[in-house]
Amino acid sequence: MLVCLLAAAALVTPAPAAAFGTIEGGGQHREHEHITRAALACPGRDCFEPGTLGRLAGDGRGFGAVGSPDLTEVNVPAAHCDDADFLAGGYPRTRGQATAAVTACVEHLRGRFRAAVRDAAGLLDGYGRILPDEVLLDGGCALAEQGEQRAKCTTLEEFGRALHGVQDFYAHSSWADEADPARPVGPDNPPGLNRPAPSPVLDLRGTGAPDVPPDLATGCFVLHDAVPGVGVCERRITHAALNKDNGLIDAVTGEATGPGTPRGRVGTNFAKAVTGAVVESRHQWRELRDALRDEYGERRASVMVCALTHDDPLSDCGGASDRTMIASFVMFALFLGVIALSSRRRNPAG
Known part of the structure; x- marks a missing residue:
């Protein structure tokens, strides 16, 4: 009976996390969500309001956009910046192979970043007005693969998928960390x-290597993730x-405690x-805003950024929607009427 219980427990125990966590449980504490919230929830026009931030970061019930790669790209190393391992001196992989894996990650994330810039065009009509059906998020967002x-x-x-990858870069790489000084340097x-941060490696607006x-x-990541490595990860x-x-x-603050690895x-x-992931996420949001301005011009990009960050963009993103334009026209007409009436009172003979 004990053997059966142990076997059953093994079946329901979550597999080792391949990235900052997206769930609460199995050793994870919604790390991607908390990093994204700490990075992008702040006062100001270009910061994300609570409802929209929930769609991007997750809200404790769903992964949010930043968690999407853990749903559909679990086995895509480039989505998580995995498999770029190298160590000088008799290592089973070359520096060139490791660099190629880093480059593959950057190119993958560049593709996501460029797609975000491309898709933002659909927020506005040809006159720069917000399209209501494109920004109302009642019922939340499905994945594009599900027909969204x-x-x-x-x-x-x-953009969330790009953020997932750049955040994983800091968790999965040696960029920001240090070796254990009490042990010899080696694969373990x-x-x-x-x-x-930010890292020049993660130049998502660039095109060069x-x-x-x-x-x-x-x-190196495989499902049976261990030290020392096994299977294709042996000696790596x-x-x-x-x-x-x-x-x-x-x-809120991004303070990190209780490390679990x-x-x-x-x-x-x-x-x-x-800290690196928070700083990098803020940097990439600035980069996206700059990319929108380069692609669509200052005015349209400003409305796009407002639409992407505000929970009620039809009301908040001034002058963009038909409703706002009509209200402005009515107010202007009333203003002209008041001027005309005042002029007649001053010049009754006219």
């Missing part, structure tokens, strides 16, 4: 670069050895990964 066509939803999904304790440092590595730096995926993150518990590695 509303421009706000598809733009948020593409790769060197860290201890660099800040990313400038990859010679010691940058991410972990694994995701299990390098990731800083799990821990507690304050969704061995690499995350080395020094302040988990906090460094979270």
Whole structure:
């Protein structure tokens, strides 16, 4: 009976996380959601209001756009910046292979970023007015693969997928962390670069090859993620050895505590990964706004950004909707009427 119970427990235990967490349970604490909220929820026109932020980051009940890769791209290394492992000195993979994997990740995320810029065009009509059917999110957003066509939803999904990847870069790579000084450097304790965010590697608006440092590595990932590696990850730096995926993150401040992985518990590695992911997410949001301005011009881009961030863009994004334009016209007509009436009173003979 005990053997049966243990076997049943193994079947329902979640598989090891391949990224910052998207759920609450199985060692995860909705890390992607909390990072995204800490990065993008703030006062101001270009910050995300609560309802829309829930669609992008998740709301505790659903993954949100940033969690989409964990639904449909779990086995796509480029979506999570995995499999770019390398270590100098007799390693089973070359620096060129590792750099190619980093480049594949960047190109994948560039594709998502460009798709967000493209889909934003559908928010407005030819006169720069918001299209109501494209921005109303009653009932939430489905995935594009499930038939979602509303421009706000598809733009948020593409941008969320790009954010997922750049956040994973800090959790899965050696960019921002350090090795355990108490152990020798090797596949189970790769060197860290201890660099800040944003990373020039993640140039999503660019088109050229990313400038990859010679010691940058991410972990080899397979379902049986372990140290030392097994299967295709044998003798390689694994995701299990390098990731800083799990821990507690304050969704307001971004403060990171309680690291849940061995690499995350080395020094302040988990906090460094979270800080890097928060800073990078803010940077990529600025990059997206700049890309919209370059593509569509200042005026249209301003309305697009408002529509993407506000819960009621038809009311809040001044001058964009037909309703707002009509109201402005009525107010202007009343203003002219008052002027005319005042002029007649001053000049009754006229």
